[in-house]
Amino acid sequence: MIDNFARVTDLIDYLFCPRKIYLKRVLEYEEERKEEAIFGSIIHYIFDKLNESEEEIVYEIEDGVPFDYILNLYEKFANEIIKESLEKFRDEIKELRIKEEELILDIKKHIYEDLYERAKIVYNTMNTYDVYGIVLWDKLEPKIKSELELFSDKYKLIGRIDRVEFYKNFIVPIEIKSGNFSKSHLIQLHAYALLLKSNYPKYIIDRGIILYTKLKKRKEVKLKNKLFDKVIEIRDAVLNIIESQKDPGIIK
Secondary structure (H helix, E strand, O other): OHHHHHHHHHHHHHHHHHHHHHHHHHHOOOOOOHHHHHHHHHHHHHHHHHHHHHHHHHHHOOOOHHHHHHHHHHHHHHHHHHHHHHHOOOHHHOOOOOOHHHHHHHHHHHHHHHHHHHHHHHHHHHHHHOHHHHHHHOOOOOOEEEEEEEOOOOOOOEEEEEEEEEEEOOEEEEEEEOOOOOOHHHHHHHHHHHHHHOOOOOOEOOOEEEEEEEEEEEEEOOOOHHHHHHHHHHHHHHHHHHHOOOOOEEEE
């Protein structure tokens, strides 16, 4: 079945070089992982585990606690997850000779802003509704799902979304990037939005967010039809290479 679908990451590979589709999807060539890619994987892992832990974090919050208490809770859980991530990626870190002390500092710089904003949402919700513990969790919005894997038969796409924020009536896809801005990020975000539209048709999905952890910036993106059309155009080109099994060569 997978040969009849394009992965969202295939679209980004195609934009970089169409031949990457032939090498990876037809010849099943695997790229060597570089330091930047490993760092990005660690950041994604930490955010994923933090989102999984958030309900537990909120349950520890008692009535009337100050903001610093909530932020410290998030930091405590984050520190444990950072240790866990270093162990999980131990071999890659060692192979690339990455200094662990510098890596930890860099990780904390990339995740702190998000921790702060999430703690602020929890604190404001607690004060607005005068609730805590399990009731606070029920009131908390948005609820977050990480590494949400979806496929769409309608759009012939498969993808794993870094983060999705679920509100009462709408959904916001979030793409997390540890590097700098690229136009391909907009294509990726629109592809994920199509997957969500296909799987959650009752929700409004009209915007997305690209979270640049290095720049400490959340870029809100209004979703556009012309970019949805571009996603379909690139998807067709990807599937053509896979189905024909022909090397498109290097396009200059």
